[in-house]
Amino acid sequence: NAGVTQTPKFQVLKTGQSMTLQCAQDMNHEYMSWYRQDPGMGLRLIHYSVGAGITDQGEVPNGYNVSRSTTEDFPLRLLSAAPSQTSVYFCASTNGPEAFFGQGTRLTVV
Amino acid sequence: GQQLNQSPQSMFIQEGEDVSMNCTSSSIFNTWLWYKQDPGEGPVLLIALYKAGELTSNGRLTAQFGITRKDSFLNISASIPSDVGIYFCAGHYAGGTSYGKLTFGQGTILTVHP
Numbered sequence: 001n002a003g004v005t006q007t008p009k010f011q012v013l014k015t016g017q018s019m020t021l022q023c024a025q026d027m028n029h030e031y032m033s034w035y036r037q038d039p040g041m042g043l044r045l046i047h048y049s050v051g052a053g054i055t056d057q058g059e060v061p062n063g064y065n066v067s068r069s070t071t072e073d074f075p076l077r078l079l080s081a082a083p084s085q086t087s088v089y090f091c092a093s094t095n096g097p098e099a100f101f102g103q104g105t106r107l108t109v110v
Numbered sequence: 111g112q113q114l115n116q117s118p119q120s121m122f123i124q125e126g127e128d129v130s131m132n133c134t135s136s137s138i139f140n141t142w143l144w145y146k147q148d149p150g151e152g153p154v155l156l157i158a159l160y161k162a163g164e165l166t167s168n169g170r171l172t173a174q175f176g177i178t179r180k181d182s183f184l185n186i187s188a189s190i191p192s193d194v195g196i197y198f199c200a201g202h203y204a205g206g207t208s209y210g211k212l213t214f215g216q217g218t219i220l221t222v223h224p
Binding site: 042102 | 114116119141150151152154198200214217
């Protein structure tokens with residue numbers, strides 16, 4: 001049972017480039033979310049989804065887009081990367097209040 | 111939005127010592143959760159607390175849900191080197207548009223010296 005799988009694990013982007021961070025879960029959870037982790041700031045919610053076709057913004061949504069076409073997948077898109085988006089990104093799949101996290105994507109924007 | 115204050119920010123202890131950390135909130139939560147993050151990994155759930163006043167143990171870990179629903183603490187007894195990592199508290203409010211969203215504390219970095 002893989003749980004939550006994120007790809008890639010590491011990525012370097014140039015300012016202005018776009019990319020998609022992939023997230024897949026095999027636990028059949030309806031609720032999925034994306035967080036970013038920055039030093040000293042804990043994890044902050046970017047976007048979340050309560051089921052296929054339904055998404056909403058979290059605390060820090062600017063610069064990111066999401067879609068949820070299936071229960072299993074919840075990709076995060078950076079449309080035009082900025083240095084401020086250098087961070088570690090975590091996808092989570094949630095059962096009630098208990099969230100299960102992937103291993104993270106470490107993104108550097110230069 | 112809701113804010114969580116987690117303290118201390120970091121701890122340096124000797125192997126065998128007990129550890130205590132806590133979180134306080136400006137708002138109430140329905141659930142408090144404690145996570146541990148190892149270097150290069152995602153957070154892993156340690157303990158979930160569902161009722162005000164609840165005291166729950168998981169091996170050497172003990173956590174409590176404060177009776178005001180605005181605070182929680184985590185204790186680790188007889189620390190060992192593998193306890194090293196970042197510990198996060200998180201609160202969940204199961205009402206309105208907050209359903210399913212977690213609010214995280216800033217984390218406590220724990221270093222254990224052999």
